[in-house]
Amino acid sequence: MSWWAWVAFALAVYLIGLGLPLAWAEEAFSGGFFAGGNSAQKVKVEAYITRLPEVERPVLVVKAVVEPGWHIYSLTQGPGGPVPTKISVLAPERVRLASRLVVFPDPETHREAAFPDVLVESHEGTVHWAGELEINSGVGDLRDLVVEGSFLAQPCDASSCLPPRTQRFSARFTENPPIEKEVLKELVKRLQAAVTQGSREESTRGSTEEAEGGIKSRDQHKELAGPREVELLPWQPFSLERFKHLVGPEFNPDQLKITLFNQSSSIWYLVLQMAAGFLGGILLNVMPCVLPVIGLKLFAFMQQAGESRWKAFWLNVWYSIGLLSVFALLAGLAITLQFGWGHLFRLAGFNVVMAAVVFAMALAFLGIWTIPIPGFVGSGRAAELAEKEGVLGAFFKGVFTTFLATPCTGPFMGSALAWAFTQPPLTVFLVFMSVGLGMASPYLVVGLFPELIRFLPKPGPWMEVFERIMGFVLLGTVLFILTFLDWPYIVPTVGLLFAIWAACWWVERAAMTGITLRKVRAWVGAVGFVALAWLLLFPGIPVQERRIGGLLRVMEARLRERVQELALRELGPQSEISPIANQSSGNSSGKSGGYTVLVDCTADWCLTCKTLEATVLNSRPVRDALRDNRVVLLKADWTHEAPEVTQFLKWLGFQQVPVIAIFPAGRPNEPIIFTGWYTQKDILRALQEAGPSRNMEVPGGGLAG
Numbered sequence: 235m236s237w238w239a240w241v242a243f244a245l246a247v248y249l250i251g252l253g254l255p256l257a258w259a260e261e262a263f264s265g266g267f268f269a270g271g272n273s274a275q276k277v278k279v280e281a282y283i284t285r286l287p288e289v290e291r292p293v294l295v296v297k298a299v300v301e302p303g304w305h306i307y308s309l310t311q312g313p314g315g316p317v318p319t320k321i322s323v324l325a326p327e328r329v330r331l332a333s334r335l336v337v338f339p340d341p342e343t344h345r346e347a348a349f350p351d352v353l354v355e356s357h358e359g360t361v362h363w364a365g366e367l368e369i370n371s372g373v374g375d376l377r378d379l380v381v382e383g384s385f386l387a388q389p390c391d392a393s394s395c396l397p398p399r400t401q402r403f404s405a406r407f408t409e410n411p412p413i414e415k416e417v418l419k420e421l422v423k424r425l426q427a428a429v430t431q432g433s434r435e436e437s438t439r440g441s442t443e444e445a446e447g448g449i450k451s452r453d454q455h456k457e458l459a460g461p462r463e464v465e466l467l468p469w470q471p472f473s474l475e476r477f478k479h480l481v482g483p484e485f486n487p488d489q490l491k492i493t494l495f496n497q498s499s500s501i502w503y504l505v506l507q508m509a510a511g512f513l514g515g516i517l518l519n520v521m522p523c524v525l526p527v528i529g530l531k532l533f534a535f536m537q538q539a540g541e542s543r544w545k546a547f548w549l550n551v552w553y554s555i556g557l558l559s560v561f562a563l564l565a566g567l568a569i570t571l572q573f574g575w576g577h578l579f580r581l582a583g584f585n586v587v588m589a590a591v592v593f594a595m596a597l598a599f600l601g602i603w604t605i606p607i608p609g610f611v612g613s614g615r616a617a618e619l620a621e622k623e624g625v626l627g628a629f630f631k632g633v634f635t636t637f638l639a640t641p642c643t644g645p646f647m648g649s650a651l652a653w654a655f656t657q658p659p660l661t662v663f664l665v666f667m668s669v670g671l672g673m674a675s676p677y678l679v680v681g682l683f684p685e686l687i688r689f690l691p692k693p694g695p696w697m698e699v700f701e702r703i704m705g706f707v708l709l710g711t712v713l714f715i716l717t718f719l720d721w722p723y724i725v726p727t728v729g730l731l732f733a734i735w736a737a738c739w740w741v742e743r744a745a746m747t748g749i750t751l752r753k754v755r756a757w758v759g760a761v762g763f764v765a766l767a768w769l770l771l772f773p774g775i776p777v778q779e780r781r782i783g784g785l786l787r788v789m790e791a792r793l794r795e796r797v798q799e800l801a802l803r804e805l806g807p808q809s810e811i812s813p814i815a816n817q818s819s820g821n822s823s824g825k826s827g828g829y830t831v832l833v834d835c836t837a838d839w840c841l842t843c844k845t846l847e848a849t850v851l852n853s854r855p856v857r858d859a860l861r862d863n864r865v866v867l868l869k870a871d872w873t874h875e876a877p878e879v880t881q882f883l884k885w886l887g888f889q890q891v892p893v894i895a896i897f898p899a900g901r902p903n904e905p906i907i908f909t910g911w912y913t914q915k916d917i918l919r920a921l922q923e924a925g926p927s928r929n930m931e932v933p934g935g936g937l938a939g
Contacts (some may be wrong), residue, residue: 276301276389276396283367286422291332291366292376293425294405294921295413296321296385298361306387308341308355309363313468316351317388317398321363324382332368336424337361338417356390362413381405467857472870474831474878480866481902482827487885494907498762504661508668515672530662549628550681554674556632561670568666568889569659582874586727586772589715593710593731594738597633599705600700602735603742625743636673669827694896717838720874726771733767828899828929829866830921833884835893838873843892846912856917864927865896898924 280297300306311318323331336687341355369379373594383405411418470476478485597603712731716724737760744756834851836843850856870879872891886895886907894908894917906920 240665276304277306277385277387277401279385279401279403281381281383281403282411283376283407284409284411286364286418286425288514289366289422289425291368292407293364293421294323294331294367294381294383295411295421296335296363296383296403296405297413298357298363298385298387300358300361300389302359304389304391305356305358306361306389308357308916309335309337310341310353314353314471315354316346316390317386319357319388320384323367324384327716329367329369330380331365331379333366333425333428334362336421336428337363338420352373358852362417362421364425366425377407454702467852467860467867469834469867472868472879472882474882475754477831477833477868477882480827480829480831480868481897482829482900484827485897491904491905492886492907493554493904494909504664508667512672512675513663515669516675517886519670519672519676539555547678547681550677552625552628553632553677554671555673556629558632558667558670560633560636561666561673562663564664565663569662582723585715585718586723586730589712589727590730590734591634592715593712594734596705596708596712597735597738599701600707601702601705622848629782632674636670689766718873730764730767733764733771737761737764745921760903827902829927830899831866831868831897831902832860832861832925833868833870833880833882833893833895833897835872835888835891837871837891840872840891842911846892847913850912850914851915853914855914859918859921863921865921865927866927873924896920896924899926899928 260515269306278299279297282295282297283292284295288295298306307316307318309319309321320701321335323329337357337936339357339361342356343353343355346352346354367381381404382402385403386398386400389396447714458693528687620723664794716727719727728815740763741753741760744752834847836847870876870882872879872883883889883891883893886893886905888909890909892909894912908920909918
């Protein structure tokens with residue numbers, strides 16, 4: 235294939251991998267797929283800074299004009315329903331909201347068929363929000379101040395909704411903003427009422443809530459909520475602002491006195507943690523992340539059958555060296571860059587590369603090409619499969635297997651690594667290497683006692699069938715890795731995989747000739763083709779927008795809530811799990827703090843996190859304890875780059891998940907921490923020690939129930 239044919243094919247991949255997604259996005263937001271047009275045209279946002287009579291500080295006024303026939307949802311929209319509007323002020327070091335936002339006019343409350351159990355609060359027409367600003371003393375003349383902010387809203391009409399979209403706004407000072415006088419008077423009244431009560435009122439009906447979904451309480455929710463068999467755990471998305479508001483102004487990350495259950499710093503405890511890490515490393519071999527590539531080692535075992543004990547032992551030693559080299563690398567990253575276990579899978583680039591490598595290996599198993607490492611994997615012919623494993627192949631198998639293992643945390647292993655991250659560098663290295671030795675130990679034992687694998691059949695034509703099966707298993711692993719990527723990366727990554735497919739086929743085709751020069755030219759052309767495809771498919775993806783991805787996450791969240799609700803309904807009647815929001819009475823004072831807060835630091839790529847959430851946090855005894863103690867639940871999602879979650883973990887002294895942090899009411903600087911594996915008994919004991927929330931208000935997401 236000539237060079238121009240490669241370029242033409244690369245351009246075709248580019249059009250498929252990048253052009254179509256852009257066309258889909260254009261179609262989706264111009265009335266095609268979502269039948270509603272561009273969300274930016276449905277809601278127009280303006281913002282002003284001004285002075286209002288009888289209001290002490292400057293006031294930020296945000297004005298939204300919603301197109302006729304469309305509506306958006308309130309700041310106080312409860313969980314389990316449509317996406318609430320969110321207003322944020324950027325550059326908090328220069329200026330921040332000193333009061334909670336007030337709104338005029340009040341949102342309309344009604345039912346929607348899509349959310350039969352949720353009170354829906356919506357705005358139509360023109361809506362104004364206002365909040366007092368606290369300006370840094372270093373800021374000069376108010377007339378020169380520009381406040382940057384973001385406005386997130388989901389426009390809907392009677393039959394469809396557009397994806398939530400964030401619009402940026404810039405507010406400048408003006409003495410006479412283009413807003414009706416009656417509206418300004420009403421905003422002044424509500425700002426004064428908010429200051430008097432110490433909280434923001436979004437309406438004269440007495441609702442109170444943070445500008446970004448903080449504290450609220452509506453007695454009428456009890457009247458309008460309707461019957462439900464069970465109340466889901468009301469997880470709220472984590473943000474440092476929300477967290478600090480809930481735990482109170484006493485919180486100081488520099489004064490934390492962390493209680494890490496079973497923590498010790500003695501030499502015997504180090505030995506115990508190394509033993510736990512060793513045992514966790516052994517169990518890591520049977521975790522879902524590693525199982526798909528165990529077939530590589532099975533091939534090696536089959537090839538070693540009948541070999542001398544000495545040669546089999548050294549091949550397994552080299553496999554273990556490759557495995558341990560990755561653990562040494564991860565230990566170095568943990569010590570120098572504070573990379574936690576599984577941190578690499580938060581990086582989109584790493585996931586794309588891993589998907590490409592696993593896909594190339596799957597193609598080798600399926601007979602498309604031969605990896606040019608002796609004994610790594612053949613091209614599918616039985617005679618070549620019987621080729622003896624080489625040192626280089628054994629080493630890279632160990633490296634590859636370990637990289638794929640990093641999303642999983644086995645039993646015993648999580649607590650050992652979590653403890654190690656709080657210790658000196660030498661301890662970190664020792665614990666990491668103990669996990670690596672545990673993972674390598676089965677292969678070293680087989681190397682020492684090769685008779686353990688004599689039950690395996692000798693290499694033969696039957697291995698080709700097994701090889702094909704493992705190829706399809708690896709393709710499933712590729713799909714698993716793709717779930718870690720944001721939506722904008724998915725189609726370009728698939729395009730890259732197709733380019734790798736073509737390149738592997740071309741390399742294998744040239745290898746059949748046996749001419750060295752032609753093989754070299756084929757490799758150069760294939761590598762150049764894949765590199766060109768990479769450059770064309772990933773020229774710069776607007777991940778921050780995530781418009782289509784945002785819609786998919788909304789759909790996914792609602793589906794998960796529905797599945798969870800159906801599952802919980804099987805556990806018992808309403809009398810056993812009653813909604814906490816309906817138990818509160820009286821008006822809110824709006825003061826911050828006084829809550830017992832549980833923060834779940836988790837990630838979609840962390841299978842241990844998901845297992846513990848399903849089997850421990852969502853178990854009936856734990857749910858009952860969370861309800862009885864009126865615990866506020868925050869979910870800190872670390873699936874992708876999340877600076878606030880990273881900062882929170884640094885405060886606690888960790889660089890990996892899962893981490894459960896319980897902050898007792900009135901004692902926010904004395905958190906109780908669980909990391910790695912924990913049990914119902916552990917959580918129940920910690921909740922008993924932490925005690926219930928003292929603040930009787932109901933947060934925006936509700937209390938656990």
